[in-house]
Amino acid sequence: MGSWILLILLVAVAFWAVGAYNGLISLKNQTLNAFKQIDVQLKRRHDLIPNLVSSVQGAMNFEKSTLEAVIQARNQAVQVNAGGPDAVKQISQAENALSGALSKLMVVVERYPDLKSTGNVSQLQEELTSTENRISFARQLYNDTATQYNTRQQQFPSSLLAGMARAAPAQLWEIEDQAERAVPQVDLSMKPKA
């Protein structure tokens, strides 16, 4: 009788261990996949920017510095992105700089109604809005998945299996740059107070 109970307990523990191990592996892959999604969207943004720049360039000769800042930030970001998932920190810094430069450009574009009314520019603006949204949603999904993965690794009792599943805490995608945090406020001040 006693040996039966022991056997049942062992089987139950084995079942739990397999389930928990597989759960960790599946979360690990989900996290990796979510990271790849950010990559895809960042690539999309990098491809979009030359288009955007060339279509507003003519009308914005005197805003050269803004445009150059965008181009520079973009090239910097493309370079850093080649580093792969290990360089999360650098990538997010470069991309945040690019976001800042882009939103400044968008604020400037708002000042030129003629430019905005050109079909091409307004379409590009929609593309850019969408791309920015995609990037932030991809980051959100990555952060949510990574948080879930990290929590699972640290929580008892699945933490016992974390070593076996080679689970290491995933870095979250954070907004590091103080200037980047301040950008929305700059944006607000452009609009007339309601």
Add this chain to the structure above:
Amino acid sequence: MSGDAAPNLFQQQEANRRRTSWLVVGFVLFFAWLGFGGDYIYYLSTAHAPPGAPHHTFPWLGLVLTAVAIGIAWYGYTTGPEKVLWSTGAREVVTPATDQEKVLVNVVEEMAIAAGIPKPRVWIVDDPAPNAFATGIDPQHAHVAVTQGLLDLMSRDELQGVIAHELGHIKNLDVRLMTTLAALVGVVLLIRDGTGRFFWGGGGGSGESGGKGRGKGDLGALAVVLLVIWVLSWLLAPLITQMLAMAVSRKREYLADAMSAQFTRNPGALASALQKIETSDAPATHLKAGAAHLCICDPLDRKLNDHPGGLGDVLASHPPIEMRIIRLRGMGYAQAKGSDGL
């Protein structure tokens, strides 16, 4: 906030898979009862007939009806999404032609990223009433449809909230249950129209077999009781399936609202979208009763949906919009308070 706004997705998906199976099994069993029950009643009523008279021994009615039900259930399960889209006259947006369609496709792609599911196919229904629905068997084969009225009325953020709500239905597999239900309810409604004519037309026939049974003692009484239940099942089937559809969809709306808030992190946008839908009085022209429980808001604008409690709790397909808005605003408030505290 994601803690309480995101119920265990896996459990939710499992529950929906299980409920879909039960729905299909129940549907088939119901038809089997109609068939074999009818056979049994017929058998009882002919059991004591004189040797020369016809005896009903082979349950052909039960076999045929069960086979038909299995066929219908399979057909409904596999072609449900197409049938739902077809019934609303939706057209697919493959390459966006206008800026409006471009925004729609972009928003769907954005929200698919946020939800972490493949991008569903996008459809537009030429209906002036603002509404939206999702259908499909699983996230890999899913469809989102919005009405022209919704596109005209909503801002980009509000559209995001609505689409995120629909993707919530897709992600937790509500669509599988709801679409199967829509397909099966559609069949039962058709049968009701058919059998209504049969019963009112052939009422004399059933009365006759009941009269026969009464003369035969115990077995006859059983036959009469069975017959009454049997006829009642035929008559009540449409009502029961519709109530099932309503009950199944009501709880899900709150859940999908919460998932929308989780995907967009902007519950206020969906709240104001619902407000706009509520105050719009454009009549629904394409979304009919069969697909009502799939929509984000009841297209039939039934008064039942407007009041919490009472009859509305049993018969309405959607919770009152007011309640949904209050809950969403509550989430927004909690979110704002949370970020202030940091």
